[in-house]
Ligand code: SF4
């Protein structure tokens with residue numbers, strides 16, 4: 219890197235992130251002459267045609283570039299219009315995002331099968347209550363059966379989530395009847411995810427589906443096969459194998475690294491690698507080896523969604539979200555970085571090399587040139603994780619660079635699973651979402667928002683997440699969180715009961731009564747399924763309409779970057795939720811396809827998309843939508859509280 223030139227042309231660090239620790243590491247990276255993701259985002263200009271999805275390279279007659287300023291001015295060589303091209307690109311993003319989640323889910327199911335058959339002995343069924351409840355939710359009779367029998371039946375049933383050729387997937391049984399009726403009418407109830415993703419790819423091949431509305435139908439069906447299928451299986455099986463989260467207090471941000479200990483970070487998405495890493499760092503032999511190398515101990519921390527899987531199950535500290543994965547290596551304190559799948563930037567390898575950090579890929583799906591590959595096998599997981607710990611100890615012993623760890627960490631509480639929210643609101647004997655619905659109906663809580671998704675180094679890190687959520691809770695909107703957004707809010711101190719002081723009067727009263735934060739962390743990005751289940755339960759409890767589309771709820775991914783996020787957005791929209799995205803939207807405005815996603819789908823009984831760059835504008839759009847739904851339900855009057863001003867007070871006196 220040409221340090222002088224780039225230092226002069228790179229933006230001010232305070233415009234790149236609001237995370238103090240990340241900012242400190244960006245400063246250090248510049249001093250050290252190391253290039254990280256934020257620098258690349260600043261110097262790599264986004265292609266404007268690609269950003270609008272106005273190009274197609276689906277065949278060798280192209281690539282065809284249309285003009286997003288004059289979208290109907292020309293067509294591709296085959297005659298494809300801008301709407302066809304954008305819808306096909308959108309569909310392929312959904313197929314890729316859905317494939318990532320469903321493949322993750324299928325791996326969890328593979329592990330479950332091998333645990334039941336006894337081929338994997340390192341893991342076990344940890345949460346039998348959850349096993350029973352999931353089995354019953356898909357219609358499996360549990361009375362008089364052994365855990366093993368139920369588990370085998372559940373495996374066979376859930377395998378259909380992926381492989382079913384015709385008919386509805388098992389978790390369609392969890393969808394509120396009215397929502398399901400709309401899906402059936404529109405022909406979007408998903409079959410197995412493999413079939414839906416395959417059909418999505420087929421339809422978007424050159425010369426197949428060239429009707430943007432018809433392509434959108436398959437977009438919805440494919441996305442739903444993820445949300446109510448692949449992702450939901452990933453969440454439920456992870457809970458059965460590793461435990462359903464309950465609230466746990468921990469700390470978040472780079473200050474969780476320890477200069478005098480061997481630091482190991484796990485980054486990615488699947489819980490299995492991390493679960494075994496926990497076993498390895500607690501091995502007395504390895505702790506002894508670390509001490510013999512001069513360390514006070516072994517410090518295991520998480521990042522990204524791997525970190526969120528274990529923060530909520532074990533209270534393992536978390537060092538930061540997606541955009542901080544390269545900057546954290548600049549501390550020089552990370553002795554080993556172990557990654558599995560998804561959101562692993564190739565740039566990590568170079569930064570790791572600059573600081574002598576061992577970087578290990580562990581999954582056969584994700585090898586990276588220049589990183590060491592130590593394959594992880596669930597039937598002998600400790601072979602890999604022990605080896606990573608041994609390598610980390612050797613790096614600690616031979617640390618060559620000065621260590622600089624930002625002294626920034628925040629206390630936070632995570633682990634609000636759907637089940638725990640049920641218990642928290644109603645108690646163990648009458649666990650229920652009824653108190654939530656009651657408080658929405660009486661107006662103390664205005665509505666519920668899911669604020670989720672990535673960070674993106676093209677926008678100021680964490681800024682939109684935090685501003686948006688502050689605005690929502692100030693307006694009595696309870697916020698549910700997953701993915702990297704949750705880490706942004708944890709770093710800002712909002713995942714604690716004390717943060718209730720930032721909430722409006724009504725929400726604050728509820729939080730103080732229950733003792734809960736106004737912002738609830740539900741899990742990793744694959745766990746958005748927990749939000750869908752919570753929404754279904756709100757419908758089931760009653761008083762807030764008959765379908766998810768009737769609920770006073772909204773969703774947002776203010777700083778998204780991944781194709782998984784687009785798939786999540788579409789499954790929320792298809793489930794009936796108004797969903798706002800920030801950063802950029804890959805569709806030309808004022809085109810027919812854009813109008814269909816942003817207005818047309820709602821008219822068909824689904825949700826709709828929204829887009830805004832400014833978090834306050836996002837909040838306004840979401841609150842307006844929540845108020846619109848309250849009005850339609852006839853519960854808007856409950857919120858009309860007369861404010862008495864000073865003149866009126868004097869008059870009353
Ligand atoms: Fe161009 Fe049509 Fe081929 Fe796409 S499918 S590259 S629009 S000719």
Ligand code: MSK
Pocket residue numbers: 487522523540560561670671672673700701702703742743744779780782783
């Ligand atoms: S890790 S998909 S950056 S939330 Fe799930 Fe974070 Fe987004 Fe990756």
